[in-house]
Amino acid sequence: MSSEIRALEPKQLWNKFADLNAVPRPSKKEERIIQFMKDFGKNLGLETIEDTVGNVIIRKPATKGMEDRKPIVMQSHLDMVHQKNNDTVFDFDTQGIDMYIEGDWVKAKGTTLGADNGLGVATIMAVLESDTIAHPALEALFTIDEETGMTGAMGLKGGLLKGEILLNLDTEEDDEIGVGCAGGVDVTATGSYDEQNLSSEGRKTYKIEVKGLQGGHSGMQIHEGLGNANKIMNRLLYAVVEDISISEINGGSLRNAIPRESVAVVVLDDDKEDILISVLTALSTTIKQELKTMEPDLQIEFSEIDFQTKVMPFAAQLQLVNAIYAAHNGVYRMSPDISDLVETSNNIARVIVKDGHIKIGCLTRSSVESSKMDLANNLRATFELAGCDVELSGDYPGWAPNMDSDILKVMVPIYERLNNGGKPHVAACHAGLECGILGQNYPTMDMISFGPNIKGAHSPDERAQISSAQKYWKYVLEILENIPKS
Template sequence: MNTEIRELEPKELWNKFTDLNAVPRPSKKEERVIEFMVNFGKTLGLETFEDKVGNVIIKKPATSGMEDRQTVIMQSHLDMVHQKNNDTQFDFDTQGIDMFVDGDWVKAKGTTLGADNGIGVATIMAILESTTISHPAIEALFTIDEETGMTGAKGLEGGLLTGDILLNLDTEEDDEIGVGCAGGVDVTAIRSYNEEETPEFKTGYKITVKGLQGGHSGMDIHKGFGNANKLMNRLLFDGFENFGLRISEIDGGSLRNAIPRESRAIVVIDAMSEAAFHSEMDEISEAIKTEYKTLEPNLTIEITKVDTPKMMMDLGVQEGFTRALYAACNGVYRMSPDIPDLVETSNNIARVIVKDGEIKIACLTRSSVETSKWDLANMLRATFELTGCEVEFDGDYPGWKPDMDSNILKVLSTLYKEMNGKEAHVAACHAGLECGILGQNYPNMEMISFGPNIKGAHSPDERVQISSVQKYWKFVLEILKNIPKK
């Protein structure tokens, strides 16, 4: 499996990526990949250790003639987002990623690929293993749990690293040099409700929204992709307004940092209204698909009859719940007034669960401005509290403030122009990189972020461009040769 990937150039990078993708590495369950990385470093005879939270650090001395250069920290995260298509049979806890080549792209069969941030990890591994690549002293930092809380970066103690420059290999456009990113906070609304017995003469239906693109809730949030939870709520709201539809359960979305692609709801309606219900649902479904036909050509809304559920949500709670979800901000809240085309603040309504008397709504709010982040978080809190929910804030992490005068930015900008004949796009991004967190304990460290073209991150459409990886690899090697002297 994956033998064709190993034949791609640069082979040293693609072989390490293939080795890495054979190891299950979901966020919060990184034990196997931590062991894999520790064994890798020790097998090379390099100083290798795991810190108290699970980050792995491997140190390699400078190659001959490079001893007078500043020490470089090369950093990527070990965990990956686990998403799969609904009809894909795959166990992320036990199986390695099944990859294939499609033209100029490497993809996975029905699952996320793990190029985010596996290409960065593989890059560092290839450099650590090489006996021919010129480089200064390297401290390789492999963090854990970037995708669901950044607890690795948060738990990294000051003093473990001595490097002056940090190269974060977690950007997804090969013409971009990252100098800043958004911070974020998890916003979770919960409440219990009384269930009512379903009366006689009711009929059960399952409503399914699927086929959406999904994507990264930071990098893709401005693209206007459909959010399965918002679309489902629109159907439920309309069904209640017109036919007294009652909710039995909802299961929508998955991870906070992934735009939800699918949602499923079990509902009940009056048996005598079935024909009118079908007609109304078909009409609103077609209207939604027409609205999204350009961005979401594969959007499917299915209405199928099922056994009538025995219990349904309390009527008053249902009214408040659907109204709150309708009112809650999803998508771009504010564009940056200072940086063209940069999303400043956004929210992703990522997960909606209604079952067995419990409601949970999970959001990820992002912003490059702390005050704006909390403004939106409090707006969501107020919206959900008005319907009786308790709202919790968790997983707060800071953004990374751009330093447009850093020496490492000058090095990368100059090299990029020399190698490509044009200027790189120097930008902040709306994703949550670890640089801002790492900078709290290492405030004097210069930081920069870059990487190859990766599309569809956090979705089963994730893919990495082969030619871009080749371009990026050459860039990495030139950067290491041109690290400033101490």
Template sequence: MSQEIRNLEPQALWNKFADLNAVPRASKKEERVIAFMKQFGEDLGFETHIDKVGNVIIKKPATPGMENRKLIVMQSHLDMVHQKNNDTNFDFDTQGIEMYIDGDWVRAKGTTLGADNGLGVATIMAILESKVIKHPDIEALFTIDEETGMTGAMGLEGGLLNGEILLNLDTEEDDEIGIGCAGGVDVTATRNYTTETPKENSTAFLVTVKGLQGGHSGMDIHKGLGNANKLMNRLLFKATEKFSAQIGSIDGGSLRNAIPRESNAVVVISNTQKEAFLAELQLLIQDIKTEFKIPEPTLKIEINETAVPESVMNADAQKLLVKSIYAAHNGIFRMSPAIEGLVETSNNIARVLVQDSKIHIGCLTRSSVESSKMDLANSLRSTFELMGCDVTLTGDYPGWEPNPDSAILKVLDNIYYKMNNQKANVAACHAGLECGILGQNYPGMDMISFGPTIRGAHSPDERASISSAQKYWKFVLEILENIPEK
């Protein structure tokens, strides 16, 4: 299948993407891809540098006749989100992504594709390798760990780059030019709980929520998709309130930047209430499926008997947990009053893990307004502290304030119109881009973001449009030829 991908046009782009996708590159496990990029730069004979946190910088001189143009930084992140379907047998630590063509889309077999941000990385690699593409002096910046904390961008020191313009290739709509993004903060709640022995004459059930679309917790948060952790909590609330169910364990969601698609919980029910419990839960399941029949047509909620666990949560901790998750905000918190249609502030309850006498709840709170971000984060903190949790706010990173007067924006806007006979969508996004962070140490750099069309990022449904990649590639080449003079 790799050869099928390599034959796509533009071959320079897809070949580099196939090369990259052969290298495991999970966030915080980027050692192999860092070494891969270092070898790539050195093999080309270019100045190649790895900074103290692991970012890779490769510098390529201007092509003849382009020496008088402004120095540009082309930037993408090396890491990718690792998500797979439960029934997919795949080891992200050792295997390369298995790709295939589905009409106009490139997909992966049961896993994330890595187009976010692999197509951006591949674009820069193809330009560095080319002997015919016209371009000014380039500083290629490949950052690490964008997806789980942006520590690469945060750790990039001032003075390493000299570029006046930064082209960030991490936008997922080919008709969009990004000029701003949201910041974020991780909200984590933890506490211990005591256990007790399950009631005698009882039956245990495994409750499973699956079949949700999932997706990017920033870019897809406005779509009204189901959150497996919140849906599971509705079921547990009913079970505990009406049938005095005892919770043995909960395991829902995974990464903070992915809307949770699946959750599993074990509950114990007295045999005298078993039939009523199953009947009542089926009614609630039908209500949930009716609510989500349009955005989540493949949603499945199953209840199956399982072995009775050795221990369950104590009643007080269980009550506080279920009510706290019910009260904790998930989804859109506030729409932007300044930019029509833009989500300003949101939260994703990404991870709920209850086992071995420990509770762990992980959220990602995003906002383009710092005060609103912290308002929601403090609301979540208060909710979880009321249930006795220790709550930490970590990984805080700033948003990227839009600059509608950007000089490079005018260049891209004009080029896009000439190439497509229509205006580009100049917008800020609710995802976290590295531009805001990079701008702290490089405040004078003029920044812009764009990219090919990608759907379903951060989920196994991730796919990249082939026709869009062709459109985007031509756009990139035109931009490089029209970088302003110094």
């Protein structure tokens, strides 16, 4: 199906995206894509370097007549979120993405597409390769590990880049110009318990499954009312906590993805079976009714399985279920300054209970540092009351808006001209862009973020809009040709 993708317009963009998606590039395992990008730059005869953490920088001189313009940096991240449906057989470490076209959208078969941020990377590659696109002196910055820690942006040293304007191509709405973003911090609770052994006599083991949720980006989509599999599972367990013993829980996946699936294994006495089925059936109906608009495909299933002997002690499981119930998930505070912007939120992304160990992973985001730490401490207190140890890690800053930006003053009128007077939405976003981190070592750099329409990022429903990519590509070319003079 790659040939159909390559035939799409603009061919420069889609061909580079197809090249990119043939290379496995999950976060933390970017060795192959780093080498791919270095080979790409060197084969073009351009100055190409890899810095100390694995970021790749490719420099291209200004095209004729553009030498007097401000030098720019075009930036995107190389890694992608690796999510797949449970029934999809796929190895992100060895396989390229299997893409197909459905109407006006490019999708992947049962996995994330990698348009986040692959379309941005492909854009920069197309500009680097072209001998007809006008642009000023250009540094292409390809960062690593954006999705699981932003270690590439954090490790980029000051003084390495010479550009005065940075174009970040990691926004997912084609009518939006990003001028700010949220910071974030990982909140991880861990605990342990002494497993108890139960006899199978007079007891059964049931598996409870929550699946069919949409999932999605835990920042950009946190306000949409999507179901969180970990919270739904915990609500089910809370309803029957007096009648079960928890053997294990496995819910969610990546910290920046709203969890789509959760599985719990519980043990109960034979005479509690009817109670369990009755209570869970009624509650499942209620939850599905609550979420029917946003989650029409939600499934909650419970079935008897082979007996499991090891379970949590009742006191430990009660503390766990109460803590997850109390832990905040979703929007914590809306911005009082920017209309419709989520200021602070949390995603309970991962819950693992097995073999005497508990691990709960959250990603807390905010555009206000004090609010971010307020919510992080709220979560810390909640899980510490349940006897867990809590660690805050991976803290990264937000990006403060600059409404007096020179590149913003260029981009707004270009957008209006290309779109028959339609105005772009100039806004901060509730996601972790690398601009805030890069700005720490490059405080005078003028930064902006934009991109094509990408829906369902961080989930197997991820899709990129073909018509939007065409609109976006024209915008990119106009911006490059109209960079302000030095």
